[in-house]
Each structure stands twice: as structure tokens, then as C-alpha cells.
Amino acid sequence: MHLKKENILIVDDDIHILELLQRHLQSWNYHTYKAVSVKEAVTILRDTSIDLLITDLKMPEIDGFELIKFVSEHYPNLPKLVVTGYPSVQDSLSAIKSGVVEYLTKPFTKEELGKAIEKSFNLKKTATTSLPTATILKDKSYGDIIGHSEKIKDVIQVIERVKDNKATIFIKGESGTGKELIARAIHYQGKFSRAPFIAVNCGGIPENLLESELFGYTKGAFTGAEKNREGFFQAANGGTIFLDEIGNASTAVQSRLLRVLQEKEVVKVGSQKAEKIDVRIIAATNSDLKDMIKKETFREDLYYRLTVVEIDIAPLRERKEDIPLLIEKFLFKYGVEYKDRFVQITPEASVILQRYNWPGNIRELENVIQRAVIMCDKIIEVEHLPDSLKFNIDFPDDELVSLKEMEKRYIQKVLATTNNNKTKAAEILGIDRKTIRQKLSE
Ligand SMILES: Nc1ncnc2c1ncn2[C@@H]1O[C@H](COP(=O)(O)OP(=O)(O)OP(=O)(O)O)[C@@H](O)[C@H]1O
Ligand SMILES: [Mg+2]
Incomplete structure (x- = not known):
């Protein structure tokens, strides 16, 4: 057997x-x-x-x-x-x-x-x-990645191209856009998925430890190094290492990384001996590396080695058509987790979620739905959403209005959301009831 x-x-x-x-x-x-x-x-x-x-x-x-x-x-x-x-x-x-x-x-x-x-x-x-890429793309998800916007389809197409080889990949995008999710998809959808996937947050490990954590160390390399130890690179051998927040890597780490990329070998801290290594490197950042290169805090030669394939993941506000699908996914996820059943959302609440600009991207959307599922009974209504969303005004981009007009619309909006409850509206607006009445009569 x-x-x-x-x-x-x-x-x-x-x-x-x-x-x-x-x-x-x-x-x-x-x-x-x-x-x-x-x-x-x-x-x-x-x-x-x-x-x-x-x-x-x-x-x-x-x-x-x-x-x-x-x-x-x-x-x-x-x-x-x-x-x-x-x-x-x-x-x-x-x-x-x-x-x-x-x-x-x-x-x-x-x-x-x-x-x-x-x-x-x-x-x-x-x-x-028998499924060509085109058919997969017709679907609304790819592994855990949800979305049917052109921007997401482009990303999935790149994943399809890189998942079965070991080209170095660089993922750029705002916080919460799904950089780690994409890195995992590249690994787990590809043919090396049975080998390890190791995620390292370069910003989360103290600078003086990052080097030895990544590449390992030999006994006596520094005080406290009592025996030889493998690093994350050795542990990821055969698979993928995901270097998150790569902008936080010190210059010492950067030059060792360059060696890994050029020679396909690592050298433990405290050793001279090179070890052959076969790892796909995926690096990610939400900081501007080009700017860091100008300031000479990031090596330009390393930058070009890391960006063999670049994936630029758009913020959620530039692919709002994905929001309804994401809402559905998170409703299911948290409905099952907290309520043992499917939780629904009213059209009004859904519209508010689709209109908002999501500076924290998908992570923020997920948190908002998670909280709303906990707060609601069976159906998420406007009242279960955070105030910052409920009262977010979103005028069409090409419509410029006066401050006075904007104030009027905003007051009307708050009143509508509070069911014309002037006391509540005044509280939200941070003015007293009398002022509301006065402003309305103007
Ligand atoms: N397209 C998507 N479909 C489904 N879930 C998504 C999608 N994009 C992101 N998510 C979810 O949003 C959350 C944030 O994603 P992730 O951690 O990958 O973002 P990130 O870009 O690495 O963020 P940060 O820069 O803050 O580390 C995760 O829970 C992830 O599963
Ligand atoms: Mg991340």
C-alpha cells in the first residue's frame, strides 16, 4: 500500500x-x-x-x-x-x-x-x-479569493501563471487588500502546495533577531546561541516563504536576501558555509519602496530582484462591484460562527456598505460585518452599522456643492437615518435641537 x-x-x-x-x-x-x-x-x-x-x-x-x-x-x-x-x-x-x-x-x-x-x-x-483559465475566471471566486471585478480577474490571471513555477513575486497594496491571501493562493493553488508555506512578518520581529530568524544561526554566533538552528528559509525549503512588510528589513537582512536570490543559497549567521536552497519568495509591502530607495534605506538591486513579477492589488474602493459578493461571504462565515444560521441584510444596509469608501479595505468590511452579525438578531439593519458608515456622505465625484448645501443634505441624511428623531440627530451632529430647527427653517 x-x-x-x-x-x-x-x-x-x-x-x-x-x-x-x-x-x-x-x-x-x-x-x-x-x-x-x-x-x-x-x-x-x-x-x-x-x-x-x-x-x-x-x-x-x-x-x-x-x-x-x-x-x-x-x-x-x-x-x-x-x-x-x-x-x-x-x-x-x-x-x-x-x-x-x-x-x-x-x-x-x-x-x-x-x-x-x-x-x-x-x-x-x-x-x-478540462477547465481553461477563462472558465475559472467566470467564477466568482478563486480559492479563498472572492471577486468578479476586472481588477481581481487580472490578479487571478497572474496567479494562474505563477503558481506552478518559482518566480519571485512582489505584492503591493494598501492595508487589508488581501496581500497575504493572494500569497497563500499562489502557494496552495500551485503544484508545490504540499511543501511548506511560511509567512514571516518582517515588521513584527525585532530588527536584531530578524536576520537569525530568517537564515538560522550556528552555535556561538552570538551570546545565547547555544546550538545550531535552522531559519525560516531552511524550514520553507521546497515551498514558499512570504516576507510581509519587506520594507522593514535591515540592510544586513537585505544583503543576505540578495544572495539568496542571486545564488539560491543561504548562509547561517555565524557561518561561512553556503547551503543550497529552493524556495519561492513572495514579498509584500504597503510602504513605498521606490521612495525608500531614494532615501537609500532600501537596496535598489534587491528591489529589482524581488519584483520579477509584480501584483498590484487595487483598494476596495476601486472595485466596489466586489462588495456584494464579499458581504455574502462574510454573512455566511459569521452567521455560521455566531448565530448557527444564515444572517441576512436589508437592502438599505447593503447600499450603505456599497457606498462607503473602505480605507481599511476588505479587512475593515469584514470587521464591520462581523460586528453587525453579533449585534443583530436575524437581519442586519442600518442601526447595526457603525455611525461612521451610516453618516458617510458620498456625493457623485463630479458634483461640487457649496458648504451650505452640503450641510443641508447631511442634516437631512442624519434625520432620515434617525427616523426624524431630532434629539438623536442633534446628538450625532454635535449641535442642539434648537440649532437643527433653525438650520432647517433657513
Ligand atoms: N478578495 C478577497 N476575498 C475574500 N476575502 C478577502 C479578500 N481579500 C481580503 N480578504 C480577507 O480580508 C482580510 C485581510 O486580508 P489580508 O490579511 O490578506 O490583507 P493584507 O493586504 O495582507 O493586509 P495588511 O497589509 O494589513 O497585512 C483577511 O481576512 C482576508 O481573508
Ligand atoms: Mg498582511
């Missing part, structure tokens, strides 16, 4: 079935993950790289249909095997347009299970090899 390393997630509310499946799978050397509910399954999917989903359909709270829908949307390449006691269910499954699904009817023998698993993996192969 050859060693299989695929990760299989089994979802069933019946512990006995879970254990039976696990025993069989383990006897074939698969890694297994168990979940007794859709909620648990979603958490595992989020944190782990799963290769096959085996799920029951009838489960309390959220059922297997919803899980299949979710997986088809968010993990379109993940093969699915449904284990069901109801053979007639096949029709309803195809009705939800969930893509390719394999079935196994209870009760089943070990042999039948083995065959169904084999078939599921094969379905995936035919599905992915």
Missing part, C-alpha cells in the same frame, strides 16, 4: 458513521478531519487545506445541502462525496447546481467507499484539467 497523504474532511452528525468512515480512511493512509456539524466543517475548511469533502445531508441546524453550496462557491476545486440514506436525493442535489458531486448510499461496504473516493478524486482531475 503506497502512502496517501490527502486530507479528507468527514462531516456527519452521527458519531458512529464518522468513526466508521475514519477507520476505513485511515486504513488507506488518508489524513482525516471530523466535523459533527456544518459549522465545525466550515472552520476546518478555513484553517486547513482539504482535498476531499465527505458529507452527510441530513443534519440538524444547517444541513449538508448548504455545505455543498458553500463549498462549491468558495472551494470550487474541492471534490465532494455525499453519503446519504436517501437515494432519491440525487435529483435535488443536481438541482442546486453544485457542480460535480459523487454519491454513496448508506449502508455501504468498505469496497464501495473506496471506489467512491477514487471516483471523487478522478472527477476533480477531469474537472480541473
Whole structure:
């Protein structure tokens, strides 16, 4: 029996079935993950790289249909095997347009299970090899990356081109735009996905430690270095190292990095010996490296080595058409996490989210929805959104108005949002009720 390393997630509310499946799978050397509910399954999917989903359909709270829908949307390449006691269910499954699904009817023998698993993996192969990039792009997500704007499609196209080779990649973008998400997608969608992905926040490690953390050190290299130690680069060998906030790397680290890029070798701190290394480097920053080069705090030669392939990820305000999809994703994610059910949003609240400029980008949107899900009952309404969003005025770009006109519109907007409650409106506006009345009569 050859060693299989695929990760299989089994979802069933019946512990006995879970254990039976696990025993069989383990006897074939698969890694297994168990979940007794859709909620648990979603958490595992989020944190782990799963290769096959085996799920029951009838489960309390959220059922297997919803899980299949979710997986088809968010993990379109993940093969699915449904284990069901109801053979007639096949029709309803195809009705939800969930893509390719394999079935196994209870009760089943070990042999039948083995065959169904084999078939599921094969379905995936035919599905992915026959899918040209164009078809993938028609979808609204790519791995965990959600979006159908031209800007996101361009990014996905670059990912498709680089994921199976080891070209050095540079990701540029404002905070919260998804730089790390993209780095992970490049690694996990590509053919080196079984090798390690190591993320290093160059800004989060004290400057004097970064060098030895990255490249390792030899015994006696500095006080406290009691034995030889590998660095992140050695740990990532064969896979990907993600150097986040690269602008924070000291000049010493920068020259060692240059050597890694030029010679494909690392030298531990305190050593002369070079070790061959085969790592894809992805660097990211939200600071202006060109400016740092001018100020001579970042090496120009390193900059050109790092930017072999550049991915410039646009801020959310430049791809607002992605907002509704992102809202849907986060509603599902946090609905399942906090409320055990799907949370909805009123059209009014949704419009406010789509109008806002999102200086903190997707991370800010995610936080706002997370908070609103916690605050609401079943439906997110305008009142569950932070004030800064509710009262954000957004005039069309080409409309320039006087201060007086702007004040009038803003007061009207606050009044509308507070259902004409003048006391509340006055509080928000930071003026008293009398002043509101006065301004309105003007
Ligand atoms: N296109 C997207 N689809 C779905 N989720 C996204 C997308 N872009 C970003 N996110 C989510 O937004 C959050 C922020 O993303 P990420 O950490 O990758 O941003 P970042 O650019 O690295 O930010 P920072 O510069 O602050 O480190 C994460 O939870 C990520 O999953
Ligand atoms: Mg980041």
C-alpha cells in the first residue's frame, strides 16, 4: 500500500458513521478531519487545506445541502462525496447546481467507499484539467479569493501563471487588500502546495533577531546561541516563504536576501558555509519602496530582484462591484460562527456598505460585518452599522456643492437615518435641537 497523504474532511452528525468512515480512511493512509456539524466543517475548511469533502445531508441546524453550496462557491476545486440514506436525493442535489458531486448510499461496504473516493478524486482531475483559465475566471471566486471585478480577474490571471513555477513575486497594496491571501493562493493553488508555506512578518520581529530568524544561526554566533538552528528559509525549503512588510528589513537582512536570490543559497549567521536552497519568495509591502530607495534605506538591486513579477492589488474602493459578493461571504462565515444560521441584510444596509469608501479595505468590511452579525438578531439593519458608515456622505465625484448645501443634505441624511428623531440627530451632529430647527427653517 503506497502512502496517501490527502486530507479528507468527514462531516456527519452521527458519531458512529464518522468513526466508521475514519477507520476505513485511515486504513488507506488518508489524513482525516471530523466535523459533527456544518459549522465545525466550515472552520476546518478555513484553517486547513482539504482535498476531499465527505458529507452527510441530513443534519440538524444547517444541513449538508448548504455545505455543498458553500463549498462549491468558495472551494470550487474541492471534490465532494455525499453519503446519504436517501437515494432519491440525487435529483435535488443536481438541482442546486453544485457542480460535480459523487454519491454513496448508506449502508455501504468498505469496497464501495473506496471506489467512491477514487471516483471523487478522478472527477476533480477531469474537472480541473478540462477547465481553461477563462472558465475559472467566470467564477466568482478563486480559492479563498472572492471577486468578479476586472481588477481581481487580472490578479487571478497572474496567479494562474505563477503558481506552478518559482518566480519571485512582489505584492503591493494598501492595508487589508488581501496581500497575504493572494500569497497563500499562489502557494496552495500551485503544484508545490504540499511543501511548506511560511509567512514571516518582517515588521513584527525585532530588527536584531530578524536576520537569525530568517537564515538560522550556528552555535556561538552570538551570546545565547547555544546550538545550531535552522531559519525560516531552511524550514520553507521546497515551498514558499512570504516576507510581509519587506520594507522593514535591515540592510544586513537585505544583503543576505540578495544572495539568496542571486545564488539560491543561504548562509547561517555565524557561518561561512553556503547551503543550497529552493524556495519561492513572495514579498509584500504597503510602504513605498521606490521612495525608500531614494532615501537609500532600501537596496535598489534587491528591489529589482524581488519584483520579477509584480501584483498590484487595487483598494476596495476601486472595485466596489466586489462588495456584494464579499458581504455574502462574510454573512455566511459569521452567521455560521455566531448565530448557527444564515444572517441576512436589508437592502438599505447593503447600499450603505456599497457606498462607503473602505480605507481599511476588505479587512475593515469584514470587521464591520462581523460586528453587525453579533449585534443583530436575524437581519442586519442600518442601526447595526457603525455611525461612521451610516453618516458617510458620498456625493457623485463630479458634483461640487457649496458648504451650505452640503450641510443641508447631511442634516437631512442624519434625520432620515434617525427616523426624524431630532434629539438623536442633534446628538450625532454635535449641535442642539434648537440649532437643527433653525438650520432647517433657513
Ligand atoms: N478578495 C478577497 N476575498 C475574500 N476575502 C478577502 C479578500 N481579500 C481580503 N480578504 C480577507 O480580508 C482580510 C485581510 O486580508 P489580508 O490579511 O490578506 O490583507 P493584507 O493586504 O495582507 O493586509 P495588511 O497589509 O494589513 O497585512 C483577511 O481576512 C482576508 O481573508
Ligand atoms: Mg498582511
